[in-house]
Amino acid sequence: MTVRTRFAPSPTGYMHIGNLRTALYAYLFAKSQHGKFVLRIEDTDQKRYVEDATRVIYETLQVANIHHDEGPDVGGDYGPYVQSERKAIYKEYAQKLIDKGAAYYCFCAKTEEEDEENPTANECHCRDLSAEEVRKNLEEGKSYVIRQKVPHEGTTTFNDLVYGEITVENETLDDQILLKSDGMPTYNFANVVDDYLMGITHIIRGSEYLSSNPKYILLYQAFGWEIPAYIHLPLINGKNPDGTVSKLSKRHGAVSFQALVEEGYLPEAIINYIALLGWSPKNEREIFSMDELCEVFSVAGLHKSPAVFDYQKLDWVNGQHIQAMPFDEFSKMAFPYSGVKGTFLEEKWNKIATLMQPRIGKFSEIPEKIKFLYEVAPYDVELYVNKKNKSTLESSVEILQKTIDAVNQIDSWDEETLSEAFAKVAADNNIKYGPLMWPSRIAMSGLLATPGGSTDIMYLIGKEETLKRLKAGMDFIKAQ
RNA sequence: GGUCUCUUCGUCUAGUCUGGUCAGGACGUCAGGUUUUCAUCCUGGUAACUCGGGUUCAAAUCCCGGAGAGACUACCA
Numbered sequence: 077m078t079v080r081t082r083f084a085p086s087p088t089g090y091m092h093i094g095n096l097r098t099a100l101y102a103y104l105f106a107k108s109q110h111g112k113f114v115l116r117i118e119d120t121d122q123k124r125y126v127e128d129a130t131r132v133i134y135e136t137l138q139v140a141n142i143h144h145d146e147g148p149d150v151g152g153d154y155g156p157y158v159q160s161e162r163k164a165i166y167k168e169y170a171q172k173l174i175d176k177g178a179a180y181y182c183f184c185a186k187t188e189e190e191d192e193e194n195p196t197a198n199e200c201h202c203r204d205l206s207a208e209e210v211r212k213n214l215e216e217g218k219s220y221v222i223r224q225k226v227p228h229e230g231t232t233t234f235n236d237l238v239y240g241e242i243t244v245e246n247e248t249l250d251d252q253i254l255l256k257s258d259g260m261p262t263y264n265f266a267n268v269v270d271d272y273l274m275g276i277t278h279i280i281r282g283s284e285y286l287s288s289n290p291k292y293i294l295l296y297q298a299f300g301w302e303i304p305a306y307i308h309l310p311l312i313n314g315k316n317p318d319g320t321v322s323k324l325s326k327r328h329g330a331v332s333f334q335a336l337v338e339e340g341y342l343p344e345a346i347i348n349y350i351a352l353l354g355w356s357p358k359n360e361r362e363i364f365s366m367d368e369l370c371e372v373f374s375v376a377g378l379h380k381s382p383a384v385f386d387y388q389k390l391d392w393v394n395g396q397h398i399q400a401m402p403f404d405e406f407s408k409m410a411f412p413y414s415g416v417k418g419t420f421l422e423e424k425w426n427k428i429a430t431l432m433q434p435r436i437g438k439f440s441e442i443p444e445k446i447k448f449l450y451e452v453a454p455y456d457v458e459l460y461v462n463k464k465n466k467s468t469l470e471s472s473v474e475i476l477q478k479t480i481d482a483v484n485q486i487d488s489w490d491e492e493t494l495s496e497a498f499a500k501v502a503a504d505n506n507i508k509y510g511p512l513m514w515p516s517r518i519a520m521s522g523l524l525a526t527p528g529g530s531t532d533i534m535y536l537i538g539k540e541e542t543l544k545r546l547k548a549g550m551d552f553i554k555a556q
Numbered sequence: 557g558g559u560c561u562c563u564u565c566g567u568c569u570a571g572u573c574u575g576g577u578c579a580g581g582a583c584g585u586c587a588g589g590u591u592u593u594c595a596u597c598c599u600g601g602u603a604a605c606u607c608g609g610g611u612u613c614a615a616a617u618c619c620c621g622g623a624g625a626g627a628c629u630a631c632c633a
Contacts, residue, residue, distance in 0.1 A: 084633090085633090086632080086633050088633090118633065120632090120633085121631095121632055121633070186630095186631060221631055239560095239561070239562095242560070242561085244559065244560070245559085248558070248559050248560090248629095249559090250629075252630095253630085253631055255631090256631040257631060258631075260631085262630090262631070262632085262633085263632070263633045264633090267633090282627090283560095283561070283562090283626090283627070284626095284627050284628065284633095285627090285628085285633095286560060286561065286627075286628080287559065287560045287561080287627065287628040287629080288560095288628065288629085289560095290559095290560090308561095310561095310562080311626070311627070313626080315566090315567080319566095320625085321625080321626080322626080323626085323627085349568095352568065352569085352582095353568070354568095356568085356569055356570075358570095359570095359581095360569090360570075360580085360581045360582075362568090362581090362582060362583090379569085380561075380562060380563095381561090381562050381563065381626095382561095382562070382625090382626065382627090383567090383568065383569090384567060384568080385567095385568095386566095386567050386568065386583070386584090388567080388583060388584060389567070389568065389582080389583045389584080390583095391583090392582085392583055392584090393583090399596080431595090433596095434595055434596045434597095435594075435595045435596080436595090462593085465592080465593085498592085502592095508592085509592050510591090510592045510593085511592085512592070513592035513593080514592070514593075516592095517592070517593060518593085521593090523593085523594090524593070524594080525593060525594040525595080526593060526594060527593095527594065527595075528593090528594080528595095529591085529592050529593065529594085530592060530593080531592080
C-alpha cells in the first residue's frame with residue numbers, strides 16, 4: 077500500500093507556523109514512507125474568502141521546500157483538489173447518508189450564538205421528522221442544512237498513532253452540520269469525504285481535532301469505509317507575559333511563515349526549528365536540512381504534550397544555519413536587510429558581511445549592529461576605563477594620541493596595513509595590542525561591544541572619519 | 557459546565573512500553589579560558605520528574621486518586 081498524506085489548509089492569506097508544521101510532518105511522513113503528499117485547498121467558508129490566499133499557500137510551500145505530488149496547481153488523479161469545486165460530490169455523499177439513515181434534513185433556523193442553556197442539536201426535532209414532513213418542507217422551498225445522525229447510545233473508539241486508543245460516549249456527541257444551507261459542506265464533512273475519495277491513508281493534523289474525531293469515525297462507519305490511520309499532533313503554544321501559555325498567536329510575536337522570513341529567518345532554519353517542536357530524533361542532533369529530516373523522521377519521535385514556541389532558540393538555530401552558509405550566499409541574502417545600499421558603506425559590504433555572519437541570529441539584527449558606523453551616539457566616558465586592558469582616562473588620552481599619530485602615517489588604507497601598523501606601534505611602545513586598541517575602539521564606536529575590532533572599524537569608516545572620531549574621543553575625555 | 561487530552565530544568569527534550577546509570581543533551585543564564593572588544597570556539601556551573609497514596613528490595617518509569625493546564629463544545633477550519 078502506498079502511503080498518502082495530505083495538507084489541507086484554508087486560504088486565509090497567511091501561513092500560521094502551526095499549520096506549516098502540520099504540513100511539514102505530513103510531508104516528512106509521506107517522504108519517509110516513499111509515499112505521496114497531497115495538497116488540498118479547503119475553501120468552503122465563503123465568508124472568509126481572501127484574495128490571492130491560495131497563491132500564498134503555494135508560495136509558502138515552495139519557499140519552505142515542501143513539495144506536493146498532487147494538488148490544484150500540479151494536478152493528479154484525484155482532483156479537483158479545491159473543495160469549492162467539489163460541491164456536487166458532497167451533496168451526493170450527503171444524500172447517501174440520508175438514504176442510509178445516518179443523516180437528516182434540519183429546517184431549524186440558524187442557532188443564535190449566545191444561547192445559555194444551549195439546546196443542543198441533539199434535541200433538534202428535525203431528527204425525527206417523517207419522510208412526509210421532510211418532503212413537504214422541501215417542496216415549500218424551506219432552507220435546510222443536513223445534519224449527521226449520531227447514535228444516542230453506545231461508544232465510539234478509534235486509535236491514534238500518537239495518542240493511542242480513545243473512546244467516547246456517543247451521547248456526548250452532537251448532530252453536527254454536514255451540509256450548510258448554502259450547499260457548501262462543513263469542514264467536518266468535506267474532510268472525511270475528500271480524505272476517503274483521495275485515498276488518504278494517514279490523516280495528520282493538529283490535536284484540536286482529537287475531540288471531534290469520533291464523529292468522523294461514525295461517518296466512516298456509516299459509509300462503510302475503511303478507517304484511515306490517525307496521527308494527531310501536539311499544539312504549539314506561545315508564552316504570555318503573565319507566564320501562562322496559550323495557542324500561539326500574534327501577541328506572542330511573528331507567527332506566520334512570511335513574517336518570520338521578513339524578520340530575517342532562513343526558511344530552512346524555520347523548518348528545522350519547528351520540526352523539533354513536538355518531535356525529536358533518536359539521537360541528540362539538532363541541526364537538520366530538509367533532506368536530512370526526510371531521512372530520520374519517524375512517527376515514534378512524535379510527542380503528545382504541547383510545546384512552547386521559543387524565539388530565542390529559533391535565533392540560535394537560525395544562527396547555526398547562517399554560519400553554515402557559503403559566504404557568498406550569506407552576503408547576497410543579508411544585503412537587503414543591512415540598509416547599507418546607497419551609503420558610503422555599500423562598497424565595503426563584503427567586509428561587513430564577514431563580520432556579521434558569525435554574529436547574528438537573524439538578518440534583521442544587522443542594521444542595529446552597524447548603526448554606529450554612520451554616527452557615534454552619545455556614550456559614557458567610563459567606557460574608556462577597562463581593568464583587563466589597563467585602560468584609564470589618562471592612559472586613553474595618551475594612547476589615542478599615539479593612535480592618531482600612527483593613523484596619520486598610514487597611506488594605504490587596507491586591513492592588512494592597518495593591523496601591521498598597529499602591531500608595530502605596540503612593539504615600539506612596548507605595550508600589548510589589547511590595551512593599545514581599546515581606547516580607539518571606544519572612540520570610534522561609543523560602544524563596549526562592537527562587531528569586529530578597532531582596525532576593522534577604521535577600515536570601514538575610512539581614514540578621515542577615523543581621525544575625526546579619535547580626536548573627538550580625546551576631546552571628550554579631556555572635557556571631563 | 558460537558559467531553560477529550562496533556563503534565564521531566566525558565567524553554568525544547570532523552571529516559572517511561574521492557575522498574576535498578578548522582579535523571580542525560582540543547583537553548584537561555586552564570587563563571588572561567590581564547591579573542592584588540594563583541595561574537596565564534598573551548599571549560600565548568602545553574603536548574604526538573606505536578607501532588608498524594610499503593611505495589612516493590614527498588615518507581616520519573618507500574619496501579620489508584622487528586623490538582624493544574626490545554627483543546628473542542630460555530631451553517632470556522
